[in-house]
Amino acid sequence: MTEKVLVLVGTKKGAFILESDGARRDWKLSGPFCQTWPINHFVAHAETGTLYAGGGDAWFGPAVWKSTDLGRTWTHSSNGLAYEEGAEPIASVWSLAARNGSLYAGVQPAGLFRSDDGETWSHLDGLQKHPTRPHWQPGGAGLILHSLVIDPDDEQKIWIGISSAGVFATEDGGKTWEPRNRGTRADFMPEGQNYPEFGQCVHNLVMAPGGDDRLYQQNHCGMYRSDDGGRKWESIENGLPSSFGFPAASHPTDPDTLFLLPLNGDTAGRYVPDAKAAVWRTRDAGASWTDLREGLPQENAYFGVLRQAMATDRMKTAGVYFGTGGGELYASNDEGETWQAIESHLPAILSVETLTIHD
Numbered sequence: 001m002t003e004k005v006l007v008l009v010g011t012k013k014g015a016f017i018l019e020s021d022g023a024r025r026d027w028k029l030s031g032p033f034c035q036t037w038p039i040n041h042f043v044a045h046a047e048t049g050t051l052y053a054g055g056g057d058a059w060f061g062p063a064v065w066k067s068t069d070l071g072r073t074w075t076h077s078s079n080g081l082a083y084e085e086g087a088e089p090i091a092s093v094w095s096l097a098a099r100n101g102s103l104y105a106g107v108q109p110a111g112l113f114r115s116d117d118g119e120t121w122s123h124l125d126g127l128q129k130h131p132t133r134p135h136w137q138p139g140g141a142g143l144i145l146h147s148l149v150i151d152p153d154d155e156q157k158i159w160i161g162i163s164s165a166g167v168f169a170t171e172d173g174g175k176t177w178e179p180r181n182r183g184t185r186a187d188f189m190p191e192g193q194n195y196p197e198f199g200q201c202v203h204n205l206v207m208a209p210g211g212d213d214r215l216y217q218q219n220h221c222g223m224y225r226s227d228d229g230g231r232k233w234e235s236i237e238n239g240l241p242s243s244f245g246f247p248a249a250s251h252p253t254d255p256d257t258l259f260l261l262p263l264n265g266d267t268a269g270r271y272v273p274d275a276k277a278a279v280w281r282t283r284d285a286g287a288s289w290t291d292l293r294e295g296l297p298q299e300n301a302y303f304g305v306l307r308q309a310m311a312t313d314r315m316k317t318a319g320v321y322f323g324t325g326g327g328e329l330y331a332s333n334d335e336g337e338t339w340q341a342i343e344s345h346l347p348a349i350l351s352v353e354t355l356t357i358h359d
Contacts, residue, residue, distance in 0.1 A: 236286025
């Protein structure tokens with residue numbers, strides 16, 4: 001049996017694919033795809049291998065691109081990606097998630113859509129009907145639904161992250177939603193109001209493997225773990241160089257292992273601490289952290305990494321990948337112990353995901 005790993009890279013100027021064999025030492029680049037549209041999230045359906053790329057902007061409008069032949073040919077559609085007449089128009093697609101035969105899309109301004117063919121879309125309007133909706137405030141990039149997590153065993157259970165409204169969850173496929181932010185801080189709120197029901201600035205939300213409702217959240221104001229589907233959050237930022245960052249990537253099989261790339265702070269430049277790059281890994285669900293630096297630049301590294309620009313693959317020894325705002329893509333084939341730059345000079349990298357193929 002042969003193995004192949006694809007790294008799917010969404011950028012400000014289209015989508016790119018890097019391909020390697022199971023050793024993950026030598027990589028081949030192809031692209032740009034999607035006619036160099038801004039691509040916020042580029043994902044694969046793990047079972048079918050179909051590729052989906054979501055993006056757009058106020059000029060292009062929103063759309064999801066689709067390829068059924070690993071990127072050789074593409075189609076795209078925005079059919080149904082719209083709110084009702086008179087509402088603020090959708091500027092772009094920000095997040096995608098494929099489960100079973102369905103594809104979900106999070107958009108700006110924050111909302112959720114579903115497609116059963118990757119081409120025509122239906123609005124799951126429960127979020128717009130939530131009583132807190134009139135009070136949501138946009139984050140720095142706008143009011144975006146950027147994190148989209150679907151339970152692997154129950155498609156009715158969905159978690160989302162919205163900047164800066166917080167984490168919300170549904171257990172009925174999107175008809176009704178509840179805020180799940182208990183225990184997460186909002187340091188930018190007035191004193192005494194730092195733990196509101198909603199209004200936290202969640203940066204990234206990922207699910208641990210294992211199907212036990214464990215979630216990890218990188219927030220504007222801390223790093224957190226929940227063991228009950230977000231009903232209560234516990235701070236796990238002790239041992240990290242900063243409580244601020246954007247990307248997080250869960251291990252494919254170990255629920256206690258998580259990878260982070262902290263930044264130096266919201267007002268300090270938003271680059272890696274001390275301009276020395278490191279990925280931080282926990283093996284005990286956030287009780288302790290180890291910085292992984294071998295092969296990463298240790299001086300004059302003033303780059304940032306965005307919220308969806310870090311991922312792991314599903315090989316036996318997991319690969320870890322992240323892309324920078326300056327267009328560099330770094331990879332580790334040994335769970336972060338060593339790193340190499342596998343591509344440079346790409347457009348600003350907005351997302352990194354993977355597809356592992358066993359032939």
